[in-house]
Amino acid sequence: MSPAFPVFGTADERTLAQMQRCLDAEPGARGALMADNHLGYSAPIGGVIAYREHVSPAAVGYDIGCGNKAVLTDLRHADVRASVPALMDAIAAQVSFGLGRKDGRHADHPVIDEIAHADFAPQRALAGLAARQLGTVGAGNHYVDLLRDERDRVWVGVHFGSRGFGHKTASGFLSLAAGGPFDARGPGGGMDAPPVLIATESGLGAAYGAAMTLAGRYAHAGRDVVCEQVLGLLGATAVEEVHNHHNFSWVEEHNGERLHVTRKGATPARPGQRGFVGASMGEPAVILEGVASPRSADALFSTVHGAGRAMSRRKAVARVDWAAERAALAAAGVVLRGGDADEAPPAYKRLSDVLAAHAGTVRVLHTLHPIGVAMAGPEIEDPFKD
Numbered sequence: 001m002s003p004a005f006p007v008f009g010t011a012d013e014r015t016l017a018q019m020q021r022c023l024d025a026e027p028g029a030r031g032a033l034m035a036d037n038h039l040g041y042s043a044p045i046g047g048v049i050a051y052r053e054h055v056s057p058a059a060v061g062y063d064i065g066c067g068n069k070a071v072l073t074d075l076r077h078a079d080v081r082a083s084v085p086a087l088m089d090a091i092a093a094q095v096s097f098g099l100g101r102k103d104g105r106h107a108d109h110p111v112i113d114e115i116a117h118a119d120f121a122p123q124r125a126l127a128g129l130a131a132r133q134l135g136t137v138g139a140g141n142h143y144v145d146l147l148r149d150e151r152d153r154v155w156v157g158v159h160f161g162s163r164g165f166g167h168k169t170a171s172g173f174l175s176l177a178a179g180g181p182f183d184a185r186g187p188g189g190g191m192d193a194p195p196v197l198i199a200t201e202s203g204l205g206a207a208y209g210a211a212m213t214l215a216g217r218y219a220h221a222g223r224d225v226v227c228e229q230v231l232g233l234l235g236a237t238a239v240e241e242v243h244n245h246h247n248f249s250w251v252e253e254h255n256g257e258r259l260h261v262t263r264k265g266a267t268p269a270r271p272g273q274r275g276f277v278g279a280s281m282g283e284p285a286v287i288l289e290g291v292a293s294p295r296s297a298d299a300l301f302s303t304v305h306g307a308g309r310a311m312s313r314r315k316a317v318a319r320v321d322w323a324a325e326r327a328a329l330a331a332a333g334v335v336l337r338g339g340d341a342d343e344a345p346p347a348y349k350r351l352s353d354v355l356a357a358h359a360g361t362v363r364v365l366h367t368l369h370p371i372g373v374a375m376a377g378p379e380i381e382d383p384f385k386d
Contacts, residue, residue, distance in 0.1 A: 006298040009035030009357035014192075015044045022059060022195045026051045030259070032299045034266050035357035036308025036349065042193045045265035045309075048302045052259060054197040055249050057173040057208060059262045064170055064212055065219030066161030067245035068267075068305070070147075070276035070287060070368070071227050073236035075154040077371070080234065084146065084335045088372040090233050091144055092337035095226055096136040098380035107131040111221040115165070120211040122182040123169060130165040130218060135225035138163060139376035141306075141343060143278070144230060146372035147285060155368050156230045157285060159278055159306075161247060162219040169215050173198070173208050200260055216248055242276045242287055244268060246305035254300060261300055269303040269362055271296070279307045279351035281339060281373045282329050286351070287366040296361040303362045307351040316347035334370050338377040 003016050005023060011033050022043050023029045030050040037046030042058035049059050080087065106112070112134065116127040137144060142160035149155060162169070174186025177196050186196075198205045223243065231238060249262040267275040269290030278285045290301055311319065322341040329336050341347070355364070 005030070006032040008033065008299065009037070009354055011037050011044075012039075015039050018042075018044050018192065019047055022047065022049050022056070025056070025195050025197055026054050028052065030254070030300065032302065034299070034302060034304045035354035036265065036304040036306055038309050039191055040264060041191055042189070042195050043262075043264050046304065047264050048261065048266050048300045049264075050254065050259040050261045050300055051197070052257070053199060053201065055200050055205060055208060055260050056195045056197050056262060057170055057177065057212075058193070058196045059264050060170065060212060060249050061247045061264050062167045062170045063161035063247050064166035065216035065245050066159075066247040067219060067223065067243070068157065068159050068276040068278060069223040069227055069241065069243040070285075071156045071231065071241050072239040073154045073156065073231065073234060074239055075234060075236050077148040077152040077154060080146070080154055080371075084372050087146065087233060088335045088337045088374055091230060091372070091374045094233065095144055095229060095374065097338065097374075097376040098136075098139055106134040106225060109134055109221060109225070111218050114214060115218065118211070118214055120207045120214075122172060123211055123214065126165050126168055129168070133163040133165065134218070134222050135229065136163060136222070137226060137376070139380050142375065143281070144226060144374045145278070145285070145370050147368035147370050149366045149368050154234070154236070156227055156234070157276060157278060157368065158223050158226050160219075160222065162215040163222065165218055166215040169211050173204075173211065176204060212249065216245055219245065242274045244275045254297070263302055265305045266302045267305045268301065269296070269299070270301040273301075274365065275303065277304055277306060277351070280345040280348040281336065281343060281370065281375070282325075282332060282334055282345040283307070283351060283370075285368040285370070286355070286364045287368065288355075288362045288364050291361060291363055293360045299358070299361055303358050304351075304354050307348040308354055309347060310349045311347050313342035313347075316342040316344065320344045320346050335372045337373070338375040338380075339373065340378040343375060
């Protein structure tokens, strides 16, 4: 039986069933699955879910405001080609991966003051954690990349979100929605747990909206901090920026109707809206923009946020020849710092394939080839990595 919602590319039965559960939670809900979809906690990665009267903290996810930022620099590849290994050493040494530093070097950032005076009072107690982790990248599939485009211009690309501040905010609201206190862990239930919904017009819904928005600003600020740090290491100036969340809920109008649109691992792509979409560590990323078409409207003006996993982390560690993959990356001119088999190219779909499934909804503006990749290594523990 065909699903009752648009599916770009293909999806397995469990992911389709998970998406259908999310849409069944509110009569008349709309949604779509992007081509990089796979199973997520309570809601699928690559899922776009639009409710009239609810928001789902489970669908937004634990990494509120996770997203990508790309910065075009004033450098050419020739300017850095010989120094990429040293630059990646500096990035790996000076940008904090994993749980993050504890020196509070960004405690005076304006977003920390916002948290200390948050509208949702329980978030204020998280200001110290937020200060310690602002500008830290985390682990898992989060990265700092150097890339070159089709004109041999150098870009900086980063991917990460709201770290422990966002994770504790999400967990707190899942607990509140179940009748518990904010500082308790949210209820379990596993990957196939039904979506937790909060009425947007309720007091709890208003509180979640404010808290989620603040976590999104924190994630945005963290990516700004890291990009500025890398620009300093490069001795470069930013020429232009592309910056977007892909784990967030927005209030939007679709077909004349006001909807709460949650994208979990999906990039906003209204006509003319640009996005930075990464691939695996060894393949080109893209800068793209949305275009107007009936299929774009079917996707609720959304597109992929990456290539999408082709195998689980556990399977990748068991099956991928990591030594061979590292050698292949080096042969292709990619200088890698950190990473592990669970992030190797075979663990992912091909970005070109998932973008092809979205033909007519987006256009590629720039193709960005990786020349340097920094990620957390297998020795780095981080409970907030994905």
